[in-house]
Amino acid sequence: MFSLRTKLILFMSMLTIFIGILSCLFFLIHSKSQQEEALKKLGTSLVMQLAQDSEVKHALNYTQSAFLDAPIKRVQTLDMEEEIGYCRISNIKSVIIEEKAPWISVRMKEIPMRHDYQNPDVQLTHRKITSSGETFYDFSIPVVEKQTFSEEAFAAQLLGEIPAKAEQKILGFVQIGLSPHKLNERIHRSILRSIIPMGLSIVLGGICITFFFTKYFVSPIRHMASITLDIAKGNLTRTVDIHSRDEIGQLSLSFNQMTKSLKASYDEKEKIMAQLRENVNNLSNANKELVRINEQLNEAQERLVRSEKLAVVGKLASGVGHELRNPLGAIRNALFIIKKKRGNTRISNDVQKFNQLVEIVEKETDRSIKIVNDLLGFSRTAKPAVSPTNIRSIIESSLSRLKIPDKINKVVQVENTLPLVPVDANQIEQVFINLVQNAMDAMPKGGWLTVHAQRENNFLAITITDTGCGIPDTIKNKIFDPLFTTKPKGIGLGLAISSNIIQRHEGSIDLKSKEGEGTSFIIKLPIIKT
């Protein structure tokens, strides 16, 4: 949720604030104790000065308050900050003088006198809080008649006795009360002028240092993060440009090495991938080539098979045709003579039946002759005798040779500007007859027969379309094979002969058919250049 830098800044700031507060507290306590110590020293020195003053001793000896004016003034001059709240000097009999500062509201009665100086453990200083709530540092000391010679006191101690104190005569007491109001003022001043600025400078300085420190510390990491993102996106050329000798420097060095090796392996992978892609392309091309060659091979094989078939059929047809045509012609001639003679002579009752038979023989003989003619036509190998021919005339001649039933609507669409084509008019007419005959056979219940001729680049395209039963896909590739037929009385040579003729004209014949909708045969013939 928070960035590393924010977390660091937050943590360090909290720590700095904590340290700042602790330092302030420490200095406050220290300053307070120092001020108190200074106050105690001042009080002690003032009270000692009074107690050792010979005039004070005189005043106490003779109970003369007049002698006290000068010593008290001397002490007051030493109290430059006006911290003396009250002063009391008394001898054994009575209080000689009692003075209090005008700004002190406490009554002197509230401040008890001390008489317990015989107790050696008694402290010189007392912190007093009066009933009116004012606080004083009370300093009391007895005024003794004489002073002890310190080396003698030491000697007495070492030699076993401390007689001096017992013999010291106490003349009276000096009591001074110092008010801590100046001390408090000084402490407040110190808080405002030193402690708070110090705390603030520690906190602000700490935060500033943390800010810059974290910037220095985190920015390389952030920089590396952005570079990592770039690298993740694929830009492997990025490197971290940090040259410090610390852990960050080591990290950046390792990072750069990692990026370098990553780039090397990425380049290697790309190289392999490119090679693979090239191989795949090559393979794909080779495959395509193979498929094409295979198709060519299949086609060639098919053509070879067909050629072989055609050759065999051609040979057969040639032989059979020659052998059969002559006898069939003789039979026909004979039948002609028989028929002629029958009209002149009345033979018997069976004449009707005889006629029927003769007609059958004639019809079948015609049919046989046609078959033989077809076979012979098919077997013909000679080149067509081409001459520039108007295709319209061939179409019309073909259609006129056939008896088209009325239930079939004939449409002929031939462009007027069609060029002449170099064809053998008889052979092409046979092709058209074959195709139109097939179309009529496909439409026993009637339909539309369309013949359409147009120029397509260097070819002339003639399309013969019917709306008949159509050719199933399974037999489409066999339709031009010789001896293949779907008709009960066909011998399967019409389309084979047509295809053969067109091929000899260096043209092409194609088939488009959909079962139940109809069939179109498209013949393309090369155009002669005029």
Next chain:
Amino acid sequence: MIEKYLKQHCLQIFTVFWFILAFLFQISFLSPQIFAKENTVVIIQSQQIAAYSEAIKGFEKGCKGKNISIKAIYNLNGDADEGKRIIQNIKDNKLKPDLILAVGVLAATLVKEQFTDVPIIFCMVINHKRFNLQGANITGISSEVSVEDQFAILKELLGAHKNVGVIYDPMKTGKIISEADVVAKRLEFYLIKTKITSENEVASALKNMIGKIDALWMIPDSTVITKNSLNVLSKTILEHRLPTFCTSDAIVKAGAALVSVSPDYTYTGLQAARMAQTLLNNPSTTSLGITQPDKLKLTLNTQTAEIIGVNLASFQSHPDVVLYP
């Protein structure tokens, strides 16, 4: 100062001495009765304490039957101002004493300042070297016990090769310590010294020493030995069972130390009386110098020994042994 004084009044002194000698020379032949004339001695004590009284008693005892009359005993009450007044009074008195016995440092220093023409014998002055108590008319009995004597006792008590701690103020007792360094080395003791400059440092100095030392040597140093520090020292010593030796029988009596070697105060008085006699009998001799006390006493605290766990059997047969409590 004395030398300066001597130089300035050389002729007068010489004349006085000449007359005195001539007078003495004459009367020694003319009247033996004059010899029998009582010598007067004034005793000035710094303050009224038992130790000084013992010494004075010893002196009085020593003077009995020796034709020495103690004219007066003055007590300075430990007060320098009062002391000066008293001595001024003695000086103003027309009857000048033949000899003055100063007991204690205050008396000794004040008498030395005021009297240059009367033989002075001082005693019971602790660390007399610090107060420059030397002069043509000054004879003294040191109240110090030599460092060697003290370490000899310690060796007898604990054996050699011990770490001995000592706290001192170099301003006051630095000389004793430099002397002690040599003696300790000779007697095979290791002296562990801690310097202090005020009595407030005593407690911490002692605390730092505990664990490093086998015995504590308390030397007569007014910075180290004060009323407050004695309490601290006493407590710590007993708490850590630290054998402590010193030169103050009072400290041993109080239980703060185990053993002390100190002069016998009465005998010091007797020794002073003997010296007074010599001086008075030989008027030409005005000073006998400063001598060591003739007789020392060993003070032991059996209770402390029991707490610390030190066997004092061998010491009980010693002559001049005082046992407390």
